[in-house]
Amino acid sequence: MSNKNSADMHRSEQRPEFWALSMRCCQLAGTVDICFFFIFLWLGSPILAWINVISVGMYVWAYRAFRDRRNRLAIMLIRTEVLVHAALGTVLVGWDSGFHYFLLMFIPALFATMRQRSAWTLAVCLWGYYVGLYVLMWFIEPLQPISPNALLSVNIFNFTTVFLMFAYLTMYYVVTVTRAHRRLARMATTDPLTGLFNRRHMVDLTEKLLAREQRQQGKLTLMLMDLDHFKDINDQYGHELGDRVLQRVALLLRDQAREQDFVGRWGGEEFLVVLPETDPEQALVAAERIRAAVQALDWTDLKPGLQVTLCAGISQLNDRESFSSAIARADRALYRGKAHGRNRVEQARLGDAGLGLAEQPV
Numbered sequence: 001m002s003n004k005n006s007a008d009m010h011r012s013e014q015r016p017e018f019w020a021l022s023m024r025c026c027q028l029a030g031t032v033d034i035c036f037f038f039i040f041l042w043l044g045s046p047i048l049a050w051i052n053v054i055s056v057g058m059y060v061w062a063y064r065a066f067r068d069r070r071n072r073l074a075i076m077l078i079r080t081e082v083l084v085h086a087a088l089g090t091v092l093v094g095w096d097s098g099f100h101y102f103l104l105m106f107i108p109a110l111f112a113t114m115r116q117r118s119a120w121t122l123a124v125c126l127w128g129y130y131v132g133l134y135v136l137m138w139f140i141e142p143l144q145p146i147s148p149n150a151l152l153s154v155n156i157f158n159f160t161t162v163f164l165m166f167a168y169l170t171m172y173y174v175v176t177v178t179r180a181h182r183r184l185a186r187m188a189t190t191d192p193l194t195g196l197f198n199r200r201h202m203v204d205l206t207e208k209l210l211a212r213e214q215r216q217q218g219k220l221t222l223m224l225m226d227l228d229h230f231k232d233i234n235d236q237y238g239h240e241l242g243d244r245v246l247q248r249v250a251l252l253l254r255d256q257a258r259e260q261d262f263v264g265r266w267g268g269e270e271f272l273v274v275l276p277e278t279d280p281e282q283a284l285v286a287a288e289r290i291r292a293a294v295q296a297l298d299w300t301d302l303k304p305g306l307q308v309t310l311c312a313g314i315s316q317l318n319d320r321e322s323f324s325s326a327i328a329r330a331d332r333a334l335y336r337g338k339a340h341g342r343n344r345v346e347q348a349r350l351g352d353a354g355l356g357l358a359e360q361p362v
């Protein structure tokens, strides 16, 4: 494949929404031209009617070119059609027909598809073309004049169409930007493998919650969990199966959590659940329930005989304690569970203060 072709392909892959919108515009513009065909036949201007048949043909061609990823050809066809159609319509029927409004549709299209410099250059050329057409119509009479009433109707039809197209394009743009914004926000806050909140977002959420809870003297408890011997699962059955295990455990955690809890993936095979308005005893019960549910998970569809367990460490945030300090205490408790044979839930003790294994910079 030539460099030019691959650059073309790359561009078309880059802006799928734009090409989809361009195809939609071909359909809309083709439909408008079919309407014009009948309007001009009715007004007794067969030349203008047949110009619209050519236009419809060009839009069909451009649509097929977009579908075949020949975007350059498609854009060239659309530009030619609009420029020539606007000029012919104006020269044949007069400036008051309003065919020149369609030229304005180029302005957003130029800036949406090109680098700023090229867009400005073409916008200035377009302005010159527009002014040239206007000045020309000062000096010549329309070649195929129609009655004043017909001229008024064509003008109203033209600006109504342009109004609707601008409204549609703006709406499409807003919807596309909003969707992209949501997608980015989701990517920035969630872990792609499990769909749970990622570590950074868990920190942000908990810090915010903490500020509020400390003002209201609320109770906040952390539950840090780590799968047991996960390395062995990976080594024995492969990384892909390991990923499926993480996903299934994540799903279980989400199912078990209450609406107000935050569930996140804290690290490789570590999960964190933040439980607002919960004391350690309640958290202990919840963690036991989760531990037992993970142990009872049925893995026969993935690997018959596979057994997955986890350890959990519980810590409640003390007055004015930082989030990272409470995490460190939960981590200490968790590793006590590991040391005591795994598949256990442990509560942080007073002596658990200090840096733990999970106390990486957050």
Ligand SMILES: Nc1nc2c(ncn2[C@@H]2O[C@H](COP(=O)(O)OP(=O)(O)OP(=O)(O)O)[C@@H](O)[C@H]2O)c(=O)[nH]1
Residues within 6 Å of the ligand: 193, 226, 227, 228, 229, 230, 231, 232, 234, 238, 239, 240, 241, 242, 243, 246, 267, 268, 269, 338, 342
């Ligand atoms: N499949 C998979 N494995 C991961 C992922 N992230 C981390 N791991 C693996 O998780 C394993 C964690 O191993 P260790 O830290 O030794 O812990 P462990 O084997 O669970 O042992 P204990 O925690 O002491 O019970 C490593 O082998 C990592 O490669 C992941 O996204 N997918």
